[in-house]
Amino acid sequence: MTEVVRVDRDRPHPPDIARAADCLRRGGLVAFPTETVYGLGVHALDRDAVRRLFAAKGRPADDPLIVHVAEFADVARLAESVPDAAAVLAARFWPGPLTLVLPRGASVPLEVTAGLETVAIRIPAHPVARALLSAATIPIAAPSANLFSRPSPTCATHVLEDLNGRIDMVIDAGSTDVGVESTVLDLTVHPPEVLRPGAITLEVLQSVLPIIRVASRDASAPLASPGLLPRHYAPRAPMTLYQGEPAAARNALAAAAREAITSRRRVGVLATAGDMRILEGLAVVIAELGSDDDAERMATRLYAALRELDAAQVDVILAREGARDDGLWRALRDRLRRAAAQVVVVS
Numbered sequence: 001m002t003e004v005v006r007v008d009r010d011r012p013h014p015p016d017i018a019r020a021a022d023c024l025r026r027g028g029l030v031a032f033p034t035e036t037v038y039g040l041g042v043h044a045l046d047r048d049a050v051r052r053l054f055a056a057k058g059r060p061a062d063d064p065l066i067v068h069v070a071e072f073a074d075v076a077r078l079a080e081s082v083p084d085a086a087a088v089l090a091a092r093f094w095p096g097p098l099t100l101v102l103p104r105g106a107s108v109p110l111e112v113t114a115g116l117e118t119v120a121i122r123i124p125a126h127p128v129a130r131a132l133l134s135a136a137t138i139p140i141a142a143p144s145a146n147l148f149s150r151p152s153p154t155c156a157t158h159v160l161e162d163l164n165g166r167i168d169m170v171i172d173a174g175s176t177d178v179g180v181e182s183t184v185l186d187l188t189v190h191p192p193e194v195l196r197p198g199a200i201t202l203e204v205l206q207s208v209l210p211i212i213r214v215a216s217r218d219a220s221a222p223l224a225s226p227g228l229l230p231r232h233y234a235p236r237a238p239m240t241l242y243q244g245e246p247a248a249a250r251n252a253l254a255a256a257a258r259e260a261i262t263s264r265r266r267v268g269v270l271a272t273a274g275d276m277r278i279l280e281g282l283a284v285v286i287a288e289l290g291s292d293d294d295a296e297r298m299a300t301r302l303y304a305a306l307r308e309l310d311a312a313q314v315d316v317i318l319a320r321e322g323a324r325d326d327g328l329w330r331a332l333r334d335r336l337r338r339a340a341a342q343v344v345v346v347s
């Protein structure tokens, strides 16, 4: 069964970390907190262990993993070459929620990169992740610690919901800080492209390297990053996203809720504080996302809120898309649209 090891977020007990590190070195599967979401760690250079990880998650083999390392010097051992841009970005954003896609070094198994000649690398900032990486002294490949296509886990309970009995250990240090996954930036193309928006925003990246742009979403092109799958991070119930001016979108959402209730369906709503009023008196299950203008708080709540609605066994989920698409709002919009499998109603 899966062992749960509770640790202090800022001062994890070294013997606990040593045991988890040992388990990883021997090819075990250990879930651990990062500042973004919980990751499911495995020895990145152990092919068999990596295969077990894909099996435990039910993850398709064509979806590459992020390799987590302790310090910048480790990057040169995993990447075939390290462009100047990587050093500049690392100096500014590592440790932190930025993943860099670089040319794959020969030591990285193709199982990790899903056959790609590129490898995604990051240095996480969470004290427990850092302690684990320095104790393990190996690179740790870690996807989010959820079953494939389910919302990413932001606490150990979420990990156990999906993976109890399928992995060796979970290190429980409470909730993560950011709540959405790292920004993935491809440095193997010119100009560099953001493949997945995250906590390190486009605007902040551009303040360091102005040429960075967002990858265009040409549906006919091969998937650059399987995180770009249209349906991902999804709850079990089908979800619809209401887009547009807040008052109009709220009216459309409330009308859809009434109609679903009339046809005896259990309705879940991902609601901001500003949505509450229009939901008054409606028999809906509400999962709160916090204040309308607080993107940071919304990011920490999003995946937990989706899981709450799943646990309440709703038949449909309704949510409103925020008006903004700058800063962290870009990542939120991206995750909401994927959760809704791109089902967006414009009002």
Ligand code: TXA
Pocket: 034, 036, 037, 038, 039, 040, 063, 064, 065, 066, 097, 099, 101, 113, 116, 118, 119, 120, 124, 142, 143, 144, 145, 180, 181, 182, 183, 184, 195, 196, 224, 225, 226, 227, 228
């Ligand atoms: O915040 C995070 O990034 C978390 C924590 C645990 O570090 N990890 C995470 O991993 O979200 P995962 O496996 O759920 O998402 C990895 C993303 C996917 O979108 C994948 O396609 C992309 O990174 N990726 C990995 N290697 C890549 C590569 N060589 N080229 C392009 N995209 C890559």
Ligand code: MG
Pocket: 143, 144, 152
């Ligand atoms: Mg994931």
